[in-house]
Amino acid sequence: MDVTHPLDPYLRTDRLPHLWCPGCGIGIAISSLLRAINKHIMEGHLKQDDIAAVSGIGCTARATLYLNFDSAHVIHGRAIPFATGLKLVKPNLKVIVIGGDGDLAAIGGNHLLHAARRNMDLTVIMVNNMIYGMTGGQVAPTTPTGVYTTTTPLGNYEYSINVVKFISTLNANYVARASVTHPHILEKYIYTALSKEGFSLVEVISPCPELFGRHIGYKDPVELFNKLKSLIRFEEKPQIEKSDIIWGNEIIIGEFINDNKKSFLRIIGRGV
Amino acid sequence: MTAGLKFYAGYPITPSSEIFEYLAMKLPERGGTVIQFEDEIASINAVIGASWGGVKAMTATSGPGFSLMVEGLSLAIMTETPLVIAYVMRAGPSTGIATKSGQYDVMQVRWAAHGNYELVVYAPWSVQELYDLTINSFNVSETLRVPVILLSDATLAHIWERVVLKDPNEALVINRKKPKVSKELYKPFEPEEDLVPPMASFGEGYRVMVESLTHDERGYYKATTEIQRKLVWRLINKVRKNMHMLVDSASYFVEDADYVIVSYGSTARSAYGLVKELRSRGVKVGLYRPKLLWPVDEESLIKSTRNAKKVFVVENNAGVYVNEVSRVLRHKEVFSIPVIDVEIPPPESIYEVMKEWM
Numbered sequence: 001m002d003v004t005h006p007l008d009p010y011l012r013t014d015r016l017p018h019l020w021c022p023g024c025g026i027g028i029a030i031s032s033l034l035r036a037i038n039k040h041i042m043e044g045h046l047k048q049d050d051i052a053a054v055s056g057i058g059c060t061a062r063a064t065l066y067l068n069f070d071s072a073h074v075i076h077g078r079a080i081p082f083a084t085g086l087k088l089v090k091p092n093l094k095v096i097v098i099g100g101d102g103d104l105a106a107i108g109g110n111h112l113l114h115a116a117r118r119n120m121d122l123t124v125i126m127v128n129n130m131i132y133g134m135t136g137g138q139v140a141p142t143t144p145t146g147v148y149t150t151t152t153p154l155g156n157y158e159y160s161i162n163v164v165k166f167i168s169t170l171n172a173n174y175v176a177r178a179s180v181t182h183p184h185i186l187e188k189y190i191y192t193a194l195s196k197e198g199f200s201l202v203e204v205i206s207p208c209p210e211l212f213g214r215h216i217g218y219k220d221p222v223e224l225f226n227k228l229k230s231l232i233r234f235e236e237k238p239q240i241e242k243s244d245i246i247w248g249n250e251i252i253i254g255e256f257i258n259d260n261k262k263s264f265l266r267i268i269g270r271g272v
Numbered sequence: 273m274t275a276g277l278k279f280y281a282g283y284p285i286t287p288s289s290e291i292f293e294y295l296a297m298k299l300p301e302r303g304g305t306v307i308q309f310e311d312e313i314a315s316i317n318a319v320i321g322a323s324w325g326g327v328k329a330m331t332a333t334s335g336p337g338f339s340l341m342v343e344g345l346s347l348a349i350m351t352e353t354p355l356v357i358a359y360v361m362r363a364g365p366s367t368g369i370a371t372k373s374g375q376y377d378v379m380q381v382r383w384a385a386h387g388n389y390e391l392v393v394y395a396p397w398s399v400q401e402l403y404d405l406t407i408n409s410f411n412v413s414e415t416l417r418v419p420v421i422l423l424s425d426a427t428l429a430h431i432w433e434r435v436v437l438k439d440p441n442e443a444l445v446i447n448r449k450k451p452k453v454s455k456e457l458y459k460p461f462e463p464e465e466d467l468v469p470p471m472a473s474f475g476e477g478y479r480v481m482v483e484s485l486t487h488d489e490r491g492y493y494k495a496t497t498e499i500q501r502k503l504v505w506r507l508i509n510k511v512r513k514n515m516h517m518l519v520d521s522a523s524y525f526v527e528d529a530d531y532v533i534v535s536y537g538s539t540a541r542s543a544y545g546l547v548k549e550l551r552s553r554g555v556k557v558g559l560y561r562p563k564l565l566w567p568v569d570e571e572s573l574i575k576s577t578r579n580a581k582k583v584f585v586v587e588n589n590a591g592v593y594v595n596e597v598s599r600v601l602r603h604k605e606v607f608s609i610p611v612i613d614v615e616i617p618p619p620e621s622i623y624e625v626m627k628e629w630m
């Protein structure tokens with residue numbers, strides 16, 4: 001296959017075009033991931049054959065279909081346990097979990113919590129579009145209060161989960177929030193996450209114009225993107241207490257935890 | 273461990289936890305990994321991940337835990353992942369009696385996971401058979417790239433018996449077949465003649481694609497009738513066409529028997545006692561005991577009951593496997609002898625129900 005883009009070697013190009021909608025942020029998240037991986041490979045830290053990509057089910061999870069690594073597209077919510085089993089028997093692999101907020105924080109929330117508790121050697125990229133994309137725009141635990149979705153036609157009346165705050169209370173070595181509206185920061189955080197032992201999580205704020213924006217008055221993808229961009233505020237030293245996402249208020253991005261605690265594999269004597 | 277187990281993931285549940293606790297002590301010494309997860313869902317999915325990492329992996333559980341595992345079981349079937357589940361039945365429904373026995377889950381084990389598939393399930397009746405069939409379960413799972421379930425119960429889990437262990441060098445141990453073609457030509461779901469695809473592991477450079485969606489030989493999602501048919505039938509047929517290597521049963525005194533009891537697992541121990549007792553009184557009765565519970569070994573069931581006038585299916589539940597026996601022996605008189613007992617049903621209880629029809 002002709003190489004037409006520098007990142008093509010990391011893609012199963014025969015499977016393109018991808019299924020994501022125009023205006024969706026997942027593509028930016030994945031290209032940022034690939035640039036970060038490429039940088040590590042170019043710097044000699046990683047080899048393409050030593051990378052494993054694992055995902056559950058959802059729009060974001062579909063990423064593994066296109067990635068030219070050893071990949072697993074498993075079941076909804078269970079990417080982290082699959083990845084954990086794999087990592088424990090193949091400690092030399094860099095195991096990356098990619099998923100949506102529903103996949104990782106709702107149905108898979110228990111596994112997310114315990115992987116962070118164990119400081120399990122995994123890099124988790126969670127694309128938070130604040131909605132269930134794949135199934136048609138139902139409320140997610142990340143959906144901000146008040147927002148209209150297909151299962152909350154009168155507006156979401158539940159409190160939402162702040163994943164970075166939640167995971168920061170555990171033993172993860174790295175917890176950061178980025179946004180596809182600021183791809184350089186996003187790439188940098190993923191790069192750092194990939195260089196960590198133990199558990200690392202990058203939450204990626206991302207627009208879903210079809211199913212999130214459309215119901216709250218942003219019919220045009222560009223409008224939603226610009227709205228999101230205007231809400232994002234980068235902070236060098238972000239405060240966890242101020243990181244809750246309330247639609248209409250500023251959304252703080254930054255590195256919340258950057259630590260070097262002994263990872264699970266180090267603890268059991270299998271660290272690589 | 274004789275079969276080459278290297279990874280165990282589990283969540284404690286009576287009466288299966290002894291397996292977990294024993295392995296937690298022994299497996300790491302042998303270079304293996306044991307980990308307790310947050311639930312059975314994580315456990316089964318981690319076992320699948322570990323198997324794709326290239327090692328033999330298992331979990332153990334009981335009814336409530338298996339109920340949580342079935343979505344993962346369906347994934348293992350779809351992704352053709354070798355693994356073993358030791359399912360130690362206890363009295364249900366629901367939490368039931370954790371420490372007590374029963375055979376209620378014989379249908380659940382077969383049908384609980386969604387989709388159409390064949391599933392290999394063994395039912396040992398002694399500690400020796402638990403040992404032997406565990407090795408066999410790993411061999412089958414590796415050969416056919418299927419999950420295999422070893423179905424025992426609280427009675428067998430807690431019994432003390434003499435057992436002869438094999439030297440790992442003596443035991444027949446089969447490992448999954450590896451790709452024979454170059455990395456460029458390798459397709460993770462391209463079967464060989466036995467309908468089983470060679471399996472590359474993660475980290476070997478084959479760029480495997482483990483896919484839970486309906487997929488073609490490359491592991492690429494395809495939403496067509498053609499690919500769906502091809503995949504579903506291959507998953508089913510790779511088990512059916514290899515039945516010769518799965519079948520395992522035992523028959524006792526069936527040649528001249530007017531009555532044949534069909535019984536499996538711990539209950540068959542009592543049925544055997546009853547058969548011997550009745551024989552000593554001159555009653556022509558025999559026992560057929562399938563060790564392979566699923567798929568049903570129709571051939572040996574028909575053969576062992578050929579001369580029987582009546583067939584009695586004795587089980588420690590409300591009568592479930594009897595439906596399979598009736599289906600296979602549709603021209604025979606088949607009686608259900610369901611004896612619910614929190615221990616092994618004693619021979620007298622079985623006889624009490626059976627004698628009405630003899």
Ligand SMILES: Cc1ncc(C[n+]2csc(CCOP(=O)(O)OP(=O)(O)O)c2C)c(N)n1
Pocket residue numbers: 057058059060061076099100101102103104127129131132133134135140
């Ligand atoms: C056990 C199970 N329940 C429900 C579903 C249906 N389902 C598929 S994806 C999804 C949620 C998708 O949302 P999210 O994880 O946030 O990812 P996104 O599509 O937004 O990227 C659901 C509920 C499923 N596949 N499996």
